[in-house]
Amino acid sequence: MPKLVDQNAPLITYGNITDAVVTQIREMILTNELQPGQWIRQSDIAGQLGVSIMPVREALRQLQAEGLVVAYPRRGSMVAELSLSAFLELDRISEELEMLACNWVATDFSRIPLDKMRQTLDELEEAERRHDITRRLQLVRKFRHIIYESAEKPILVSVHSNLHNLATPYQRLFSSVDEITPRRVEVYRKVYQACADQDLDALLRAMRELYALAREAIISQLPDNS
Numbered sequence: 001m002p003k004l005v006d007q008n009a010p011l012i013t014y015g016n017i018t019d020a021v022v023t024q025i026r027e028m029i030l031t032n033e034l035q036p037g038q039w040i041r042q043s044d045i046a047g048q049l050g051v052s053i054m055p056v057r058e059a060l061r062q063l064q065a066e067g068l069v070v071a072y073p074r075r076g077s078m079v080a081e082l083s084l085s086a087f088l089e090l091d092r093i094s095e096e097l098e099m100l101a102c103n104w105v106a107t108d109f110s111r112i113p114l115d116k117m118r119q120t121l122d123e124l125e126e127a128e129r130r131h132d133i134t135r136r137l138q139l140v141r142k143f144r145h146i147i148y149e150s151a152e153k154p155i156l157v158s159v160h161s162n163l164h165n166l167a168t169p170y171q172r173l174f175s176s177v178d179e180i181t182p183r184r185v186e187v188y189r190k191v192y193q194a195c196a197d198q199d200l201d202a203l204l205r206a207m208r209e210l211y212a213l214a215r216e217a218i219i220s221q222l223p224d225n226s
Contacts, residue, residue, distance in 0.1 A: 017051055021059040024049060029068050029079055030168045031134060037081040040069065067166050080169075084222045087170050091218075094163050095211045098144075101160070102203050104151035109198035111150040120146065121192050125185050133175045137168060140175075143188065147195070173221045174214045183213055 025045065028034040042056045049056075060077045063069040071077045080086075105112065124139040141164055148160050174184075187210045194203035 018055040018058045021049060021051060021055045022062050025059055025063060026068060030165060032172060034079050036079050036169050038079045040077045040079065066162060082169055082222060087218060087222060090166055091215055094167060097160060098207050099204060101148050101151050101156060102207060104153055105147055106200040109195060111152065112146065112195050114196055117146050117192055117195060121188060124188060128181050128185055131178060133172060136175050137171055170218050173218050177217045180213065180217060187213060
């Protein structure tokens with residue numbers, strides 16, 4: 001089993017223990033330390049984090065509710081596996097939610113912090129040049145979160161955060177396709193430019209283009225195990 005956390009990291013000894021364990025295990029999943037389809041051994045997690053089995057068990061129940069973990073009676077818990085059917089459902093919901101966010105933010109484009117968006121885009125392009133998948137995923141989340149936050153709809157932001165967590169393993173597949181890097185960068189530039197120009201139609205087209213590009217790349221790598 002791969003190392004779950006940095007051996008030099010501090011043990012969880014403060015605050016709400018279960019919440020801290022949830023955060024830690026979720027991060028392991030999102031960073032691919034715990035991979036899709038991998039069994040999660042509660043005793044190993046508890047030992048790594050310096051906690052008892054109970055908060056680990058409670059954390060896994062919460063992560064199951066989020067869709068990141070699947071529980072099997074008398075067998076244990078597993079990181080949710082990737083599947084074509086799950087991806088297509090998630091992709092459709094995420095795309096339509098993104099369109100809603102764009103329409104809401106377009107009611108006042110001036111709420112978008114363009115300097116922050118431009119800086120994030122520059123950092124994203126640098127991560128693409130270095131083929132740094134982990135950094136790219138962080139920056140994509142930051143870039144798109146700017147739009148959601150600027151819509152000033154807190155429920156939307158909360159829903160998007162959970163959907164993004166579910167989508168991260170699939171986005172990792174998208175990020176691994178190096179040959180489409182120039183196209184990815186080009187589309188993100190279009191998103192930024194549409195926001196700068198305060199052009200809703202251009203923003204919606206760019207977002208649709210981004211989803212189409214990702215969908216094609218991801219589906220080609222998924223088994224049809226629906």
